[in-house]
Amino acid sequence: MNAYIEYFQRSWTDGPHRTPEQVNRDVRQKVRDMIKATLSKPEPDNTAIPLEPPAIGRLSTIRIPTLFVLGDLDNPGIQEISGLVLKGVPGSRKVLIKGAAHMVNMEKPEEFNEVVGEFLSK
Numbered sequence: 001m002n003a004y005i006e007y008f009q010r011s012w013t014d015g016p017h018r019t020p021e022q023v024n025r026d027v028r029q030k031v032r033d034m035i036k037a038t039l040s041k042p043e044p045d046n047t048a049i050p051l052e053p054p055a056i057g058r059l060s061t062i063r064i065p066t067l068f069v070l071g072d073l074d075n076p077g078i079q080e081i082s083g084l085v086l087k088g089v090p091g092s093r094k095v096l097i098k099g100a101a102h103m104v105n106m107e108k109p110e111e112f113n114e115v116v117g118e119f120l121s122k
Contacts, residue, residue, distance in 0.1 A: 015101025059088025071100030
């Protein structure tokens with residue numbers, strides 16, 4: 001379990017551009033606690049059923065304001081997904097927060113809350 005948690009941390013908490021030492025220790029510990037709690041829960045008895053048609057082909061049907069917040073140090077795959085959402089969801093917008101990876105709300109809570117609060121107030 002420890003090896004899995006560390007892999008998760010390196011992939012998502014640290015991101016591809018930083019070492020663990022470059023990330024706030026408190027953030028890493030909180031994420032570690034969340035992963036352990038998730039892994040300790042029993043697996044559901046059901047299996048996932050693929051959406052038909054896949055959601056990616058239905059993004060244009062989303063008709064509510066959509067905000068995609070991500071850190072500039074996040075994984076390239078997440079950056080790519082944000083581009084697909086922006087292209088597919090009419091009127092969507094993206095905010096890139098500098099100095100954060102995937103756990104942007106934990107690494108930069110003030111900036112994240114400001115961005116989301118402004119979005120929700122509109």
